[in-house]
Amino acid sequence: MAGRRAAIKAIDWAAFAERVPPNQRAMFNALKTRSDTLSARMTALPEKPPAIDWAYYKATVAKAGMVDEFQKKFSALKVPEPVDTQTAKIDAQEQETAKSTAEYVQASKARIAQYEQQLQKLRNMIPFEQMTLEDLHEAFPETRLDKEKYPFWPHKPIADL
Amino acid sequence: MLSRLILRAAPAALRSLPPPVAVGVLHTTRPVHTSQQRLAPLPPLPEKGGEVRHGLIPEEFFQFLYPKTGVTGPYMLGTGLLLYFLSKEIYVINHETIAAACILSVIIYAVKKFGADVAAFADKLNEEKMANALAVKNGAIKSLEDAIEAEKKEQWRVEGRSFLFDAKRNNVAMLLETNYRERLMTVYNEVKKRLDYQVALQHLKRQKEQDHMIQWVEKNVVQSITPQQQKESIMKCILDLKALSKSAQAAV
Numbered sequence: 325m326a327g328r329r330a331a332i333k334a335i336d337w338a339a340f341a342e343r344v345p346p347n348q349r350a351m352f353n354a355l356k357t358r359s360d361t362l363s364a365r366m367t368a369l370p371e372k373p374p375a376i377d378w379a380y381y382k383a384t385v386a387k388a389g390m391v392d393e394f395q396k397k398f399s400a401l402k403v404p405e406p407v408d409t410q411t412a413k414i415d416a417q418e419q420e421t422a423k424s425t426a427e428y429v430q431a432s433k434a435r436i437a438q439y440e441q442q443l444q445k446l447r448n449m450i451p452f453e454q455m456t457l458e459d460l461h462e463a464f465p466e467t468r469l470d471k472e473k474y475p476f477w478p479h480k481p482i483a484d485l
Numbered sequence: 486m487l488s489r490l491i492l493r494a495a496p497a498a499l500r501s502l503p504p505p506v507a508v509g510v511l512h513t514t515r516p517v518h519t520s521q522q523r524l525a526p527l528p529p530l531p532e533k534g535g536e537v538r539h540g541l542i543p544e545e546f547f548q549f550l551y552p553k554t555g556v557t558g559p560y561m562l563g564t565g566l567l568l569y570f571l572s573k574e575i576y577v578i579n580h581e582t583i584a585a586a587c588i589l590s591v592i593i594y595a596v597k598k599f600g601a602d603v604a605a606f607a608d609k610l611n612e613e614k615m616a617n618a619l620a621v622k623n624g625a626i627k628s629l630e631d632a633i634e635a636e637k638k639e640q641w642r643v644e645g646r647s648f649l650f651d652a653k654r655n656n657v658a659m660l661l662e663t664n665y666r667e668r669l670m671t672v673y674n675e676v677k678k679r680l681d682y683q684v685a686l687q688h689l690k691r692q693k694e695q696d697h698m699i700q701w702v703e704k705n706v707v708q709s710i711t712p713q714q715q716k717e718s719i720m721k722c723i724l725d726l727k728a729l730s731k732s733a734q735a736a737v
Contacts, residue, residue: 332658333651340652343645359652362659369666373673376680385683398676406664410657418650425643432636439636443629452618454529 335359 337356344352376398382391449463461468469479478485536544542559550558570576710718 332655332662335648335652335655340645340648343642343648345639345642355649355652359656359659362656362663366659366663366666369663369670371666373669376673376677381680381684384687385680386687387683390683391680394676394680398672401672403665403668403672406661406668408657408661411654414650414653414657418646421646421650425646428643429640432640436633436636439629439633443626443633446622446626446629449622452615452622 341352378391378395381394385391445463450459452460455463471479474480538544538547547559550562554561571578
């Protein structure tokens with residue numbers, strides 16, 4: 325019994341709530357209400373049922389062996405604990421998410437590196453007042469006019485003017 | 486003007502700024518790419534052009550002649566040259582001369598009066614272009630920084646996934662616990678119900694036996710009262726009543 329009881333960990337719902345992104349807030353609320361309902365149900369039931377007063381019954385019930393038989397069978401009875409089928413699945417889920425999380429963090433770090441690179445490029449640019457057109461085309465390649473594709477002035481489709 | 490072109494070599498060419506017609510800096514040489522290496526960026530071009538006197542003649546000419554002829558030297562040279570051209574008729578005065586004089590005077594008057602305004606307008610146009618470009622660049626920098634912040638925040642969020650799984654496992658454990666407790670309670674309730682039933686059954690039987698016995702005793706007693714006894718008991722009751730009434734009358 326004690327081994328089963330230790331499985332319930334205290335959860336810091338405030339810290340949990342902080343980390344939930346806004347688009348998953350509804351799911352978080354549902355989970356929280358379910359958790360709260362379950363814990364309320366659990367605490368409503370007593371941990372052990374009250375003890376049966378065998379002495380009173382022995383004194384009262386006339387039939388001789390009945391109470392003794394009941395008592396014997398009752399103390400011999402073992403209520404089976406319900407089998408835990410889900411925790412293994414949850415652990416498997418956790419492993420999966422650990423993997424996908426690692427990938428996501430990897431990709432995120434790559435993106436951050438890209439952004440940092442671009443940021444450095446932008447920060448180290450020479451100021452516009454000192455640029456020539458050539459320098460501008462080097463810094464921002466999209467400003468370069470494609471003279472092969474559009475050989476006549478203004479070297480870009482008229483709609484882009 | 487020619488001297489200025491000679492002084493500034495190739496790479497200082499395309500400038501997007503219009504060169505302003507104003508008093509500028511006096512410079513002798515600019516650093517240029519003389520060797521084949523072209524990797525280092527040149528220092529920026531100066532804001533203003535070279536200094537000129539009377540809009541035409543560069544200051545360097547006056548400085549060049551100053552050691553030998555002093556301040557008035559170039560002017561004497563100019564006057565002398567002019568008189569030479571006129572007197573020797575190398576330059577002939579004709580109607581074109583008058584036309585040139587009129588046109589030039591108008592041009593000079595217009596430039597002196599409106600030059601500054603036009604320059605300011607052109608500068609403003611350029612400033613606007615620069616400001617736009619700068620705004621775009623700053624916007625890009627800011628959006629990149631925000632993106633980096635957002636990515637870091639997402640990474641932090643993801644770290645909290647253990648909460649979710651703990652909550653799930655807790656839920657499962659709570660369900661199991663609740664189930665077990667319910668089972669215990671069921672067992673207890675059932676056993677208690679059966680025992681209570683037996684006790685209640687016994688009480689009921691006892692009750693019924695008692696009631697039955699009382700009834701039976703009453704029936705027998707009533708039966709045993711024979712008619713003779715009934716008459717005797719009625720006579721006795723009447724005598725008692727008379728006695729009572731006498732005593733009552735006496736009391737009243």
